[in-house]
Amino acid sequence: MPEKTYREALREAMKEEMERDDSVLLMGEDIGLYGGTQLVTDGLLDIFGPKRVVDTPISEYGFTGAAVGMAMMGLRPVIEMMTWNFSFLAVDQIINHAPKVRYFSGGQVEVPLVIRGPNGGSVQLSAQHTHSLESFYGHFPGLKVVAPVTPHDVKGMMITAIRDPNPVVFLEAGALYGTKGEVPDGDYEVPFGRARVVREGDDVTMISYGRQVNLLERVADKLQEEDDVKAEVIDLRSLRPFDEETIIESIKKTHRAVVVQEQWRWFGVASEVAAIIQDKAFDYLDAPVARVSGAEVPAPYARNLELAAFPNEDMVADAARQALYLEV
Amino acid sequence: MPKMGDAMEEGTLVKWLVSEGDEVEEGDPIAEIETDKASMEIEAEDSGTLHEFIAAEGQDVPVGEAIAMILGEGEEPPEGDSGGEPEAEEAGASEEGGAEAQDQTATEEEEEASEDEGTEEEPSNGVQVGEGQAGGTDGQVRASPIVRRLAGENNLDLTRIEGSGPQGRIVERDVRAAMESGEAPVTDGQVEQEEVEETEEGAPEEAPQAIWQPPELPEPTRTPGTEVQAPSQMQQIIGERMTQAKQQIPHFYATVEVKMDEVIALRKQLNEKLAEQEIKLSINDFVMKACASALKDFPKLNALYTNEGIELHESVDMAMAVALEEGLITPIIRDIANKGLSAISQQSKDLAARARDMDLAPDEYQGGTITISNMGMFGVESFSAIINPPQATIVAVSSIMKRPTYNEDDELIPANFMKLTLSADHRITNGAEGAHYMAQVKRLLENPMLLLV
Numbered sequence: 001m002p003e004k005t006y007r008e009a010l011r012e013a014m015k016e017e018m019e020r021d022d023s024v025l026l027m028g029e030d031i032g033l034y035g036g037t038q039l040v041t042d043g044l045l046d047i048f049g050p051k052r053v054v055d056t057p058i059s060e061y062g063f064t065g066a067a068v069g070m071a072m073m074g075l076r077p078v079i080e081m082m083t084w085n086f087s088f089l090a091v092d093q094i095i096n097h098a099p100k101v102r103y104f105s106g107g108q109v110e111v112p113l114v115i116r117g118p119n120g121g122s123v124q125l126s127a128q129h130t131h132s133l134e135s136f137y138g139h140f141p142g143l144k145v146v147a148p149v150t151p152h153d154v155k156g157m158m159i160t161a162i163r164d165p166n167p168v169v170f171l172e173a174g175a176l177y178g179t180k181g182e183v184p185d186g187d188y189e190v191p192f193g194r195a196r197v198v199r200e201g202d203d204v205t206m207i208s209y210g211r212q213v214n215l216l217e218r219v220a221d222k223l224q225e226e227d228d229v230k231a232e233v234i235d236l237r238s239l240r241p242f243d244e245e246t247i248i249e250s251i252k253k254t255h256r257a258v259v260v261q262e263q264w265r266w267f268g269v270a271s272e273v274a275a276i277i278q279d280k281a282f283d284y285l286d287a288p289v290a291r292v293s294g295a296e297v298p299a300p301y302a303r304n305l306e307l308a309a310f311p312n313e314d315m316v317a318d319a320a321r322q323a324l325y326l327e328v
Numbered sequence: 329m330p331k332m333g334d335a336m337e338e339g340t341l342v343k344w345l346v347s348e349g350d351e352v353e354e355g356d357p358i359a360e361i362e363t364d365k366a367s368m369e370i371e372a373e374d375s376g377t378l379h380e381f382i383a384a385e386g387q388d389v390p391v392g393e394a395i396a397m398i399l400g401e402g403e404e405p406p407e408g409d410s411g412g413e414p415e416a417e418e419a420g421a422s423e424e425g426g427a428e429a430q431d432q433t434a435t436e437e438e439e440e441a442s443e444d445e446g447t448e449e450e451p452s453n454g455v456q457v458g459e460g461q462a463g464g465t466d467g468q469v470r471a472s473p474i475v476r477r478l479a480g481e482n483n484l485d486l487t488r489i490e491g492s493g494p495q496g497r498i499v500e501r502d503v504r505a506a507m508e509s510g511e512a513p514v515t516d517g518q519v520e521q522e523e524v525e526e527t528e529e530g531a532p533e534e535a536p537q538a539i540w541q542p543p544e545l546p547e548p549t550r551t552p553g554t555e556v557q558a559p560s561q562m563q564q565i566i567g568e569r570m571t572q573a574k575q576q577i578p579h580f581y582a583t584v585e586v587k588m589d590e591v592i593a594l595r596k597q598l599n600e601k602l603a604e605q606e607i608k609l610s611i612n613d614f615v616m617k618a619c620a621s622a623l624k625d626f627p628k629l630n631a632l633y634t635n636e637g638i639e640l641h642e643s644v645d646m647a648m649a650v651a652l653e654e655g656l657i658t659p660i661i662r663d664i665a666n667k668g669l670s671a672i673s674q675q676s677k678d679l680a681a682r683a684r685d686m687d688l689a690p691d692e693y694q695g696g697t698i699t700i701s702n703m704g705m706f707g708v709e710s711f712s713a714i715i716n717p718p719q720a721t722i723v724a725v726s727s728i729m730k731r732p733t734y735n736e737d738d739e740l741i742p743a744n745f746m747k748l749t750l751s752a753d754h755r756i757t758n759g760a761e762g763a764h765y766m767a768q769v770k771r772l773l774e775n776p777m778l779l780l781v
Contacts, residue, residue, distance in 0.1 A: 282473050283473045283476075286475065287493075
């Protein structure tokens with residue numbers, strides 16, 4: 001299977017869907033002539049022209065609203081937030097219009113809209129440009145929220161997102177555009193609402209999504225090496241809809257869970273996962289469900305502080321050891 | 329509260345030997361405590377000012393709980409210090425002490441403290457910290473959910489397994505080790521009791537099965553045309569309770585045949601009068617009233633079998649079995665002996681209807697003192713019911729059957745008969761008493777005007 005970067009896989013999904021379906025178009029700031037600040041849409045203007053690859057003014061509220069209207073009228077816009085932090089400017093469109101129209105119209109009007117862009121921390125983008133918005137957008141019925149981490153999944157889930165008749169919040173791993181992985185050529189969908197078991201293990205279940213999944217893989221190696229612990233790693237991929245079954249099955253096997261998120265702990269995805277586990281697998285637990293989250297401060301700029309503010313290998317490994325009642 | 333012996337779970341703080349505000353040296357005796365085996369003095373584990381007593385004299389304190397707070401020199405009491413609650417703030421303060429912690433807001437401190445909950449065993453300042461949500465010491469065994477599950481499935485006595493988790497929590501590895509070494513002692517019934525209680529509070533469905541089912545059940549035959557169904561949760565609970573009742577309660581039975589023509593006539597007469605009020609008495613209303621009224625002279629049949637003896641109840645709280653698709657439930661008519669037929673009728677209809685809609689509050693179906701089970705509507709000639717523990721008595725009501733009989737002049741006449749079968753707990757009462765009771769029920773039903781006075 002060919003190796004491609006996360007960026008290439010994403011671009012390939014959009015390009016192939018645009019070739020397949022004339023109603024698919026792209027909009028966003030600097031996505032055409034400049035090719036996108038992350039170069040995700042690089043080259044697509046040359047192929048599809050300015051009617052289908054639209055450079056917009058710096059007005060998130062305006063172009064998101066336009067995209068909602070286009071989607072209501074039958075087009076399938078895929079719009080780029082230069083970073084998800086800028087989506088705050090368009091939040092009324094994203095929360096109050098896109099997911100409500102189908103409901104208000106009794107199902108008569110669909111909004112097949114994809115909003116995509118880099119999410120979460122990267123390298124020293126500081127407080128205003130570092131947010132993980134999955135629990136924020138995941139809160140609202142009517143929105144679908146996904147956060148793929150592998151090049152394989154980002155392509156397959158983008159294809160699924162474009163074909164979905166509902167608004168999809170597509171959270172890309174901002175720090176991982178250059179990472180490589182096996183990506184099939186051509187058309188394939190990765191369905192929403194199904195988690196991925198990244199590796200199997202019997203001793204503790206470690207759960208995350210987005211770029212933290214890579215962290216979990218490193219921690220799993222570390223636990224295997226230092227403690228002879230076999231950790232199961234689960235990538236949620238899709239936060240709404242959510243795959244409870246995979247998690248519960250895993251807990252029934254391992255009896256312990258560590259949930260990791262880059263975002264802050266309060267009201268975060270990890271809290272929801274912990275609640276689901278205690279609800280559905282209480283009798284299988286051997287230890288409280290551990291959560292590892294970002295530090296409760298606006299994201300720091302200084303590199304050393306930034307590193308300390310995000311979950312790291314030691315924090316996650318120690319949480320797993322505590323769940324296993326091992327010496328920390 | 330230090331652990332003074334392997335079996336010690338709590339100690340009584342008999343007397344404080346110092347006062348709040350006193351300076352204490354490490355090793356000074358500060359309090360006298362008593363366990364079920366011995367009494368002794370506790371020594372201060374650190375020097376400083378005795379800031380506050382957390383346990384009062386005479387109080388039972390679980391092992392590992394804080395009894396007092398000693399502050400080192402220059403140490404401030406933790407913010408939000410709230411006397412009797414030794415947990416979160418202290419953990420935060422003692423663990424996070426130092427410049428960093430002082431910069432934090434109160435909210436952040438609390439949060440970090442709760443992160444520590446259940447994972448820290450001992451803070452550094454020598455004062456033992458109470459457990460957080462992890463434990464919950466109420467004199468019961470501290471064990472994780474999977475441990476309780478394994479104990480139930482394998483008949484283990486958790487009180488005899490040493491816990492290696494925080495505050496002695498029994499965790500999965502402890503149970504596995506005990507099982508492997510063959511040291512896992514078989515329960516003597518305590519765990520069973522605990523599991524039953526949990527079931528009633530809604531534990532997951534698989535849990536109870538292992539306790540009351542025999543260790544080996546036959547495999548399904550899996551022949552064509554068969555289907556294996558899991559019993560509903562309600563059916564599992566019924567199965568468990570009925571198994572327990574049939575295995576543990578020595579039942580005896582007594583059947584009487586009651587001539588019901590008087591009741592039928594009186595019912596017809598009353599219902600004509602009550603039609604305006606839209607009240608329609610049923611035969612069962614008369615039967616329940618008769619069973620309740622008859623209890624007046626037989627208090628032992630209106631009783632519960634408890635661990636302290638036979639608890640006699642003045643009020644008759646009658647549970648009536650209502651069949652549901654998922655199983656059955658027994659809503660209760662309280663103090664039924666002092667209620668009139670129309671009140672009983674209205675209440676029993678309401679309870680039965682809401683039972684079928686699964687709309688009963690727990691206090692409407694828990695805590696009866698006697699049960700009536702009526703299968704009259706199904707054309708049943710007679711049947712015996714299983715006692716509904718811890719009650720002493722259940723009365724099975726069968727159908728009214730019309731058949732020939734002799735009158736006082738030995739002439740053949742048609743009459744309506746119904747069989748009532750008593751099941752009673754032989755630990756509480758005996759056959760003669762049961763027979764007298766049933767005779768009284770029969771007398772009341774054959775002279776139903778007595779039910780109106």
